[in-house]
Amino acid sequence: MSKHASIEDAEASGKYIRRIRSFVKREGRLTKGQAGALERQWPKLGLEHQAEAIDLKAVFGRSAPVVLEIGFGMGKSLVEMAKAAPDQDFIGIEVHRPGVGACLLEAEEQQVENLRVYEHDAVEVLADCIADESLSTIQIFFPDPWHKKRHHKRRIIQPEFVQQLRKKLKPGGILHLATDWENYAEYMLEVMQAAEGFRNLATDNAYVPRPDHRPLTKFEARGQRLGHGVWDLQFERIA
Ligand SMILES: C[S@@+](CC[C@H](N)C(=O)[O-])C[C@H]1O[C@@H](n2cnc3c(N)ncnc32)[C@H](O)[C@@H]1O
Numbered sequence: 498m499s500k501h502a503s504i505e506d507a508e509a510s511g512k513y514i515r516r517i518r519s520f521v522k523r524e525g526r527l528t529k530g531q532a533g534a535l536e537r538q539w540p541k542l543g544l545e546h547q548a549e550a551i552d553l554k555a556v557f558g559r560s561a562p563v564v565l566e567i568g569f570g571m572g573k574s575l576v577e578m579a580k581a582a583p584d585q586d587f588i589g590i591e592v593h594r595p596g597v598g599a600c601l602l603e604a605e606e607q608q609v610e611n612l613r614v615y616e617h618d619a620v621e622v623l624a625d626c627i628a629d630e631s632l633s634t635i636q637i638f639f640p641d642p643w644h645k646k647r648h649h650k651r652r653i654i655q656p657e658f659v660q661q662l663r664k665k666l667k668p669g670g671i672l673h674l675a676t677d678w679e680n681y682a683e684y685m686l687e688v689m690q691a692a693e694g695f696r697n698l699a700t701d702n703a704y705v706p707r708p709d710h711r712p713l714t715k716f717e718a719r720g721q722r723l724g725h726g727v728w729d730l731q732f733e734r735i736a
Pocket residue numbers: 519520567568569570571590591592593596617618619620637638639640641642653714715716717
């Protein structure tokens with residue numbers, strides 16, 4: 498468990514070695530609706546990045562399987578999933594503030610309560626706030642593809658990162674990835690096939706059909722309009 502007082506301290510002590518970020522912070526404007534939802538809902542649903550693991554039972558007031566989503570965008574599909582699975586708890590992480598506001602607004606409108614959100618870099622939240630072997634599922638849908646080859650190092654799916662993810666899953670837990678960028682899908686498959694401690698749930702050892710519980714996201718709908726394919730990968734933690 499990390500004991501650094503702040504990210505700056507942690508950086509100074511060399512804790513975060515992976516400084517190549519998977520995102521560029523955009524200071525997008527908040528709509529009135531998003532700002533209002535942040536004000537009303539953050540005290541209820543917001544989680545602050547801190548230097549120690551959160552107590553999931555205390556946060557949700559019960560013991561239930563916990564699904565973590567990294568980079569939920571505007572949060573529409575995350576809220577839809579949380580609403581459709583009231584027997585599970587959901588945590589979303591997103592760096593884009595208008596997205597967090599949009600997600601909270603949607604949660605408010607849908608009266609979803611089995612959801613908490615971080616507005617922070619998922620790499621740091623995972624390292625500092627999420628206990629090992631605590632999650633039933635981790636999902637990363639349509640992560641930024643970083644098209645140019647010289648930017649591929651920014652892709653969030655990397656061998657070291659998937660081992661971080663594996664540690665946070667309970668044995669038998671699932672890592673679910675989806676992308677509409679074929680080159681990234683191939684890269685994800687390559688990384689996951691080489692990753693220790695995972696088993697591919699695809700019958701042909703490649704991609705799985707989109708599971709019914711994953712709603713169509715905004716990016717996916719756009720991809721479909723552009724005639725892109727979509728690739729889902731599901732891997733189980735076996736060690
Ligand atoms: C291409 S968008 C996809 C959003 C959403 N999953 C969807 O399908 O509509 C990728 C999102 O991941 C977020 N993101 C990228 N790196 C992140 C990180 N390290 N921590 C949290 N969010 C991140 C970005 O801000 C962006 O909103």
